[in-house]
Amino acid sequence: MTFRIAQISDTHLSDDKPFFVDNFVRIGEALRISGPDLVLNTGDISLDGASSESDLAVARALHDGLGLPMRFLPGNHGLGDSQDAPAHGEGAIDADRRARYLSHFGADWWTLDVPGWRLLGINAQLLGSDLAATKHQERDVAAAIASLGQRRLVLFLHKPLFDRAVDETTITGRFINPVPRQLLLKALDGVVPALIACGHVHQFRETWADGVRHVWGTSTAFVIPDARQPRYGIKEVGYVEHLLEPDGTHASRLVRVPGVPTLDIAEFPAAYGPL
Ligand SMILES: [Fe+2]
Numbered sequence: 001m002t003f004r005i006a007q008i009s010d011t012h013l014s015d016d017k018p019f020f021v022d023n024f025v026r027i028g029e030a031l032r033i034s035g036p037d038l039v040l041n042t043g044d045i046s047l048d049g050a051s052s053e054s055d056l057a058v059a060r061a062l063h064d065g066l067g068l069p070m071r072f073l074p075g076n077h078g079l080g081d082s083q084d085a086p087a088h089g090e091g092a093i094d095a096d097r098r099a100r101y102l103s104h105f106g107a108d109w110w111t112l113d114v115p116g117w118r119l120l121g122i123n124a125q126l127l128g129s130d131l132a133a134t135k136h137q138e139r140d141v142a143a144a145i146a147s148l149g150q151r152r153l154v155l156f157l158h159k160p161l162f163d164r165a166v167d168e169t170t171i172t173g174r175f176i177n178p179v180p181r182q183l184l185l186k187a188l189d190g191v192v193p194a195l196i197a198c199g200h201v202h203q204f205r206e207t208w209a210d211g212v213r214h215v216w217g218t219s220t221a222f223v224i225p226d227a228r229q230p231r232y233g234i235k236e237v238g239y240v241e242h243l244l245e246p247d248g249t250h251a252s253r254l255v256r257v258p259g260v261p262t263l264d265i266a267e268f269p270a271a272y273g274p275l
């Protein structure tokens, strides 16, 4: 039977800055009707969970309200950005921030086996950090790969691995930086994921590189104007549906939800300050 994942991302939910809650609620209604086997939020679940515990709590409550099977992965706004990112407007990940995130959303890396497939979710912000959890995650990724068997692999994480090519050398906050990227690939030990899906850029994009389908899930909340962010793919809000077949075939598509506006972060200076 087909396993159907609704990947939501970059929901940026908050109690005192609830600008993006309406979009989440409307998309949540569409998800309840659609009834996927799993809803996965690939990070930036809260607007400012790195500093505000109430943002984490309200974001969790809104997700629980959907009453659907759910998994979570953290983004830079939930527990701080990667230590090797060039700027940390939201602060860098540290043990306290991570612990606070875990207390609301549970494990920040995990596996889930479904017919023909293993889903592997990881904490992208740990990559390139000096926290003890980084090594722990690396070991668990290696163990998940070692026991993969005949299953195909899907890797989920908040940030894209790269723009177009695995050997890119630019240091940015937008993609996994080159050194941790290579360490992650080493942990995969030659296994080529069928699909790598992420969020973070607030754009939908589907590309192929070295036999891997890379899908960027868009935000449910807002997009970033072209003056501040290149247009890599489609700047529209929505969610992504992934269909995983037991025989290893798969498909992904952007789902637009009628009546849900694509908000522009430039119109919400109270969220993160003026652009
Ligand atoms: Fe985001």
Ligand SMILES: [Fe+2]
Pocket (backbone or CB within 6 Å): 043, 044, 075, 076, 077, 158, 199, 200, 201
């Ligand atoms: Fe992000």
